[in-house]
Amino acid sequence: MVIDGVEIPEDGASADPADEALARAARGDRRAFATLYDLLSARVFGLIVRVLLDRSQSEEVLQEVFLEAWERAPSFDVDRGSARSWLLTIAHRRAVDRVRAAQAASRRDLAAGARELAAAAPAVEDHVQVMVDGSRAVRGLRELPEPQRRAIVLAYFGGYSQSEIAVLLDAPLGTIKTRIRDGLSRLRAELEVTR
Incomplete structure (x- = not known):
C-alpha cells in the first residue's frame, strides 16, 4: 500500500514508513514530511504532554520539534536509529529544556523578589517578628512527613509550580496538590499552637 508516495508494508515487514518519509523529507519532499507528521505527531505530542503537563506549551514544543526535524532531516542517519x-529523542530533549527554562525563570523571579524585599528594610521589630515566625515555621516543617515537607519546600522555597514539582518528584499532580494542602494545614495548626 502507498500513502502519499510512501510505501507502507502490508505484511508487517520491518520497514518503517516513518523512516522512508523522513528520508524523502531530507531531500526536500514536503508531502513526505506531511506524511511523517501524520504518522508520528500524536505519539510525539503524547510524550511532550507527559513531561510538560500543559497542553498549550506542549503544542508549542510539538511545533518546535517538527521544525527542528525539517531543518535537520538531511543529517538523519537511518543506520543509527x-x-x-x-x-x-528531539521531543523529550525539547520538553525537558522547556521545564528547565521555566524553573530558571521561576528562580530568577524569586531572587528578584528577595532583592526587592531586602531593599525595603523593615523596622527592627518587624525584622524580629519575621525571625521568630520563621524559626517556628522551620520547626513546623521539620515535623511534617517527608513527602509533604519536600513538596512544600519545592513550592515555597524552590519557586516551583505544582506541575513542575510533580515532574521533579515523579508523582501525579493530584498527589502533589494533596501533599501541599495537607502539609500547609498541619503547618498552620502547628504555628497556631506555638503562638
Whole structure:
C-alpha cells in the first residue's frame, strides 16, 4: 500500500514508513514530511504532554520539534536509529529544556523578589517578628512527613509550580496538590499552637 508516495508494508515487514518519509523529507519532499507528521505527531505530542503537563506549551514544543526535524532531516542517519526514536529523542530533549527554562525563570523571579524585599528594610521589630515566625515555621516543617515537607519546600522555597514539582518528584499532580494542602494545614495548626 502507498500513502502519499510512501510505501507502507502490508505484511508487517520491518520497514518503517516513518523512516522512508523522513528520508524523502531530507531531500526536500514536503508531502513526505506531511506524511511523517501524520504518522508520528500524536505519539510525539503524547510524550511532550507527559513531561510538560500543559497542553498549550506542549503544542508549542510539538511545533518546535517538527521544525527542528525539517531543518535537520538531511543529517538523519537511518543506520543509527529509526525516525521514530530520533523524533521522540528531539521531543523529550525539547520538553525537558522547556521545564528547565521555566524553573530558571521561576528562580530568577524569586531572587528578584528577595532583592526587592531586602531593599525595603523593615523596622527592627518587624525584622524580629519575621525571625521568630520563621524559626517556628522551620520547626513546623521539620515535623511534617517527608513527602509533604519536600513538596512544600519545592513550592515555597524552590519557586516551583505544582506541575513542575510533580515532574521533579515523579508523582501525579493530584498527589502533589494533596501533599501541599495537607502539609500547609498541619503547618498552620502547628504555628497556631506555638503562638
